[in-house]
Amino acid sequence: MPNRTTRLSSAPWRRALATAGLVLAAGLLAACSSSAKKPQPTPLSPVAALMGTQLAWSAQVGESRASLVPVVAAGKAFVAGNAGTVAAIDVATGKDVWRLNLGTQIAAGVGSDGQTASVITGNNQLVAMADGKEIWRVRLLARSFTAPLVAGGRVFVLSADRTVTAFDGSNxxxxxxxxxPAEPLVLSQTGALLALGDTLVAGLSGRVIGLNPLNGAVRWEAAIATSRGTNEVERLVDIVGPVSRIGNSICARAYSAAVGCVDGSRGGTVWTRAAQGVTGVHGDDGLVFGSESDGRFQAWQRATGEPAWSIDRLKYRGLSAPLALGRVVAVGDSAGLVHLISREDGSEMTRLTTDGSPILAAPVLAGDALLVQTRNGGVYAWRPQ
Structure with a gap:
């Protein structure tokens, strides 16, 4: 199985810094708290602009959702919109390599190894594409909110009922x-599914599990959190994506319960720490980054889990999961802003604007560019100056 570790320490960004079932999740929990007045987002100070960036290109794929996560492979960014558009975009130029309308709503995606791309439709069909053409589709037995993983000639799917299924990539x-087995409630949010050498890693309930990609046999498992509540909502501790993988270190968040790191070579839990966030984490070889439910942004030491720093100036701004990018961390918000903050202490480096609609999924690294997708379907890529 190919190694899909993302190289986070981008030299151009370092130079720029130097110069400058019964589905639950957000829906049910939001409904439970709808009667309470929501706190107002913390007002932003003027832009610091301590590093230079330039918008390299932008594109449009139509209205999107949090489970439509861009993926970059083989020099292409694969993106999708709710209404059925899937596009492969050249990350260097922003031009379409190919674009296809599947004619049906898309619920989750995109997964790709650079050749085959895959999404999951709103009516539970797994669709595979290559060179702008559909090559096959099959019906899934359960809903999924996680982008398929395409690796090793196979397509892997993590369903909301906590089932991992492997399909032949060719047919x-x-x-x-x-x-x-797990609790009856399931989370309508992107989960964790990734490759670690020749092991398939999935988040199932509050555990990170290593599977043999050839037959699905469990090789190891490690707990980030365990169910301890007195009702079904409190016992929901699913792993949410994205996760941070550096070598054999895999760090993840269990929904509204904990953040922790596990050793992917043997499956042992290295550390866990109580945390109330509901979006995934990202990091580098020294730190892990993520936000709490109220928008307090936090850094933990990767080796020990000890807090490194936290900031409150982005509270109640509806933060996305972050992206660690060299010596900065990028995180989007519900106003369509991308905040670039220092990995050292959380201080502001600069702020980027999009179309004003929420950034629901984590930013991604596309070659030497930082890429985000907004709820209105805008795809934006910036390069350092």
């Missing part, structure tokens, strides 16, 4: 499935 034949 869609079902190869195996692995189900883990």
């Amino acid at each position: 869609g034949a079902r190869l195996w499935s692995q189900t883990r």
Whole structure:
């Protein structure tokens, strides 16, 4: 299975810094708290502009949702919109390599190894594409809110019922499935599914589990959090994406319960720490970054889990999951702003604007560019100056 570790320490960005079932999740919890007045976003100070960036290109794929996560592979950014558009965009130029309308709503995606791209439709069909053409589609047995993983000639799917299924990448034949028992409520939010060498890693309930990609056999598992509540909502501790992988270190968040790191070579839990956030984490070899439910942005020491720093100036701004990018961390908000902050202490470096609609998924690194997708379907890529 190919190694899909993302190189986070981008030299151009370092130079720029030097110069400058019964589905729950957000819907049910929001409904439970709708009667309470929401806190107002913390007012922003004037832009610091301590580093230079330039908008390299932009594109449009139509209205999007949090489970439509851009993925970059083989020099292309694969993006999708709710209404059925899937596009492969050249990250150097911003021009379409190909674009396809599937004619049906898309619920989750995109996964790609650079050749085959895959999404999951709103009516539970897994669709595979190559060179701008659909090559097969199969019906799934359960809903999914996580982008498929395309690796090693296979397409892997993590369903909301906590089942991992493998399909043949060439024809869609079902190869195996692995189900883990868990609580009856499921999370309508992107989960964790990634490759670690020749191991498939998935977040199932509050555990990170290593699977044999050839047959689904469990190789190891490590707990980030365990169910301890007195009701079904409190016992929901699913792993949410994205996760941070550096070598064999995998750090993840269990929904509204904890953040922790595990050793992917043997499956041991290295540390866990109580945390109330609901979006994924990202990091580098020294720190792990993420936000709490109220928008307090936090850094933890990767080796020990000890807090490194936290900032309150982005509270109640509806933050996305972050992206660690060299010596800065990028995080989007519900006003369509991208905040670039120092990894050292959380101080502001600069702020980028989009179309004003929320940035729901984590930013991604696209070659030497920082890429985000907004709820209105805008795809924006900036390069350092």
